[in-house]
Amino acid sequence: METQTLIYLFVGASFALYIGIAIWSRASSTSDFYVAGGGVNPVVNGMATAADWMSAASFISMAGLIAFLGYDASVYLMGWTGGYVLLALLLAPYLRKFGQFTVPAFIGTRYYSKTARVVAVICLIFISFTYIAGQMRGVGIVFSRFLDVDITLGVIIGMAIVFVYAVLGGMKGITYTQVAQYCVLIFAYMVPAFFLSFMITGNPVPQFGLGSQVNDGSGLYVLEKLNLVLGDLGFGAYTDGSKSTIDVFCITLALMVGTAGLPHVIVRFFTVPKASDARKSAGWALVFIALLYTTAPAVGAFARLNFIDTVNETSYVEAPAWFRNWESNGLIAFQDKNGDGVMQYRAGDPFSGAPEFGEGSGPSGERIVINDPVTDSANEVYVDRDIMVLANPEIGNLPGWVIALVAAGGLAAALSTAAGLLLVISSSVSHDLLKSTFRPGISEKGELLAARIAATAAIVVAGYLGIYPPGWVAQVVAFAFGLAAASLFPAIFMGIFTKRMNREGAIAGMVSGLAFTFLYIAYFKLWQPDANVAANWLFGISPEGIGVVGMLINFAVAIAVAKVTERPPAVVDALVENLRVPRGAGVAQRH
Numbered sequence: 001m002e003t004q005t006l007i008y009l010f011v012g013a014s015f016a017l018y019i020g021i022a023i024w025s026r027a028s029s030t031s032d033f034y035v036a037g038g039g040v041n042p043v044v045n046g047m048a049t050a051a052d053w054m055s056a057a058s059f060i061s062m063a064g065l066i067a068f069l070g071y072d073a074s075v076y077l078m079g080w081t082g083g084y085v086l087l088a089l090l091l092a093p094y095l096r097k098f099g100q101f102t103v104p105a106f107i108g109t110r111y112y113s114k115t116a117r118v119v120a121v122i123c124l125i126f127i128s129f130t131y132i133a134g135q136m137r138g139v140g141i142v143f144s145r146f147l148d149v150d151i152t153l154g155v156i157i158g159m160a161i162v163f164v165y166a167v168l169g170g171m172k173g174i175t176y177t178q179v180a181q182y183c184v185l186i187f188a189y190m191v192p193a194f195f196l197s198f199m200i201t202g203n204p205v206p207q208f209g210l211g212s213q214v215n216d217g218s219g220l221y222v223l224e225k226l227n228l229v230l231g232d233l234g235f236g237a238y239t240d241g242s243k244s245t246i247d248v249f250c251i252t253l254a255l256m257v258g259t260a261g262l263p264h265v266i267v268r269f270f271t272v273p274k275a276s277d278a279r280k281s282a283g284w285a286l287v288f289i290a291l292l293y294t295t296a297p298a299v300g301a302f303a304r305l306n307f308i309d310t311v312n313e314t315s316y317v318e319a320p321a322w323f324r325n326w327e328s329n330g331l332i333a334f335q336d337k338n339g340d341g342v343m344q345y346r347a348g349d350p351f352s353g354a355p356e357f358g359e360g361s362g363p364s365g366e367r368i369v370i371n372d373p374v375t376d377s378a379n380e381v382y383v384d385r386d387i388m389v390l391a392n393p394e395i396g397n398l399p400g401w402v403i404a405l406v407a408a409g410g411l412a413a414a415l416s417t418a419a420g421l422l423l424v425i426s427s428s429v430s431h432d433l434l435k436s437t438f439r440p441g442i443s444e445k446g447e448l449l450a451a452r453i454a455a456t457a458a459i460v461v462a463g464y465l466g467i468y469p470p471g472w473v474a475q476v477v478a479f480a481f482g483l484a485a486a487s488l489f490p491a492i493f494m495g496i497f498t499k500r501m502n503r504e505g506a507i508a509g510m511v512s513g514l515a516f517t518f519l520y521i522a523y524f525k526l527w528q529p530d531a532n533v534a535a536n537w538l539f540g541i542s543p544e545g546i547g548v549v550g551m552l553i554n555f556a557v558a559i560a561v562a563k564v565t566e567r568p569p570a571v572v573d574a575l576v577e578n579l580r581v582p583r584g585a586g587v588a589q590r591h
Contacts, residue, residue, distance in 0.1 A: 003400030007146050010404040022173040033170030040271040046284025048175045049268045051182035051416040056138030059413035064385035066300030070238035079252040083259020088282030092269040094496045096278035103263045104432040110495040113503035121428045123487040124263045128421045131480040135418040136466025146407040152467050159463040166419045167455045174419045181412035188409020192393045193295050196302045206298035234347035250545030258481025261489030264420040303388040306395045312345040316364040322394035331384040335369040348377030426455035482547025486513035490554040499576050504565040509558025517550030
């Protein structure tokens with residue numbers, strides 16, 4: 001059977017599965033819609049949390065980051081994984097004990113303030129839309145490459161699928177759909193990794209294959225060979241880092257704290273029966289996430305070796321089919337600077353900016369690139385690092401069904417996170433803004449309808465951002481973690497562990513932390529990108545790590561303001577005291 005037919009079958013079957021689950025688990029109450037009835041098994045919740053967390057960035061982009069950044073990319077592995085430990089130990093069981101539906105609900109009640117609740121909603125919506133636009137764009141790219149449709153149609157198909165199980169089933173539908181999506185994505189990630197590890201090292205387990213010798217008779221280990229090959233081509237060593245110690249520390253910490261403050265992850269812990277189950281499900285989520293995260297370094301290293309072996313010094317007319325496929329999508333380009341028709345892959349940029357293609361073909365049949373060439377670099381090949389996981393099975397010449405499986409896995413990863421983000425947006429609008437702030441008398445039926453309308457509107461906005469991505473989204477999508485670290489995390493942390501923190505302090509802290517972090521990122525990424533070098537950074541901290549400083553500003557401002565204003569009422573003291581007692585959670589519901 002042809003590869004394209006297999007792709008249609010695998011993707012179609014996975015979509016039918018998701019829609020079937022959504023119909024089976026249709027939400028019938030606000031409790032079902034917001035927290036899946038509160039009776040989800042910890043193991044099931046751990047698997048759903050893993051799918052919620054492992055977005056297109058984890059599935060598609062992380063191994064590509066590692067492949068091209070080498071040692072420097074270790075901050076993503078440490079930060080994102082460490083964030084879950086932080087979440088499990090510090091936040092998850094206490095938030096579950098609180099027993100509400102959303103993060104703004106916790107902040108609004110703990111700080112006895114509608115203003116604090118609204119500020120939290122604004123922070124949440126800002127973070128979520130920043131994150132979700134990238135997910136919908138990823139859906140469009142995967143559809144475009146594998147289903148042979150344009151990106152716009154791909155995004156619209158993705159919107160339709162998410163609409164069915166997010167609007168129909170709410171959190172209940174999303175939970176069980178995400179379990180299926182986790183199974184699809186982890187299988188899709190591991191199978192090609194097993195193949196490639198066995199082909200390159202003779203060891204089928206990628207985690208061990210990364211530390212094994214390459215089976216080419218050289219006697220070199222994988223990383224030794226990679227360092228040698230990259231050195232010959234003018235790149236830095238794969239195992240050397242270029243970031244300063246303080247920047248590595250701050251980026252890792254910002255990713256950790258940002259993970260613990262991401263609203264669509266936190267809300268998953270409201271769905272289990274009791275507080276101890278929240279900690280158990282965080283542990284299970286870590287296990288499920290670790291399967292992919294410990295495999296990613298091996299996938300990145302194998303992908304870089306395979307890419308260099310199959311592209312460098314290869315005549316364009318003899319280029320493999322996958323190279324032309326991705327070239328037609330604009331994610332790979334060849335600019336023949338010396339006119340010899342052979343692709344030289346070297347350090348440095350082949351031309352300025354992202355590729356822009358002209359009409360017609362070059363002398364060897366390649367797409368014409370009209371960008372100005374970079375004259376001080378011999379490199380002639382442009383490659384978007386996001387393609388490395390998706391293209392890996394084709395680069396390794398693996399069977400067609402493996403390519404089809406990876407296509408289904410990439411879509412599962414992007415759709416699962418998009419659904420989680422859409423739900424927290426709709427919950428915040430219907431529950432926190434409508435029910436708790438502006439129309440407290442609304443009926444449960446009316447609130448459920450409002451939640452579904454809000455989810456529909458959020459899908460439309462997310463789809464629009466996916467089809468017409470404004471420049472700022474592409475620039476700051478990776479910084480949602482920094483914004484979460486600087487705004488929501490300190491308010492939640494102090495709300496649990498500090499009785500003295502009051503509403504004035506929490507609001508001032510959230511606003512100041514979010515404003516500082518946003519302005520710093522916007523300055524270096526949007527307004528003055530040429531100034532984005534270490535010499536101009538505050539304390540040598542890059543925009544990726546500045547969320548840590550924003551978090552410290554949040555803490556400092558909140559504590560200072562709280563000291564000069566009235567302490568919280570006695571009822572809040574009792575609430576905080578009760579949160580810390582590991583008993584008395586709500587009763588689970590069967591479904």
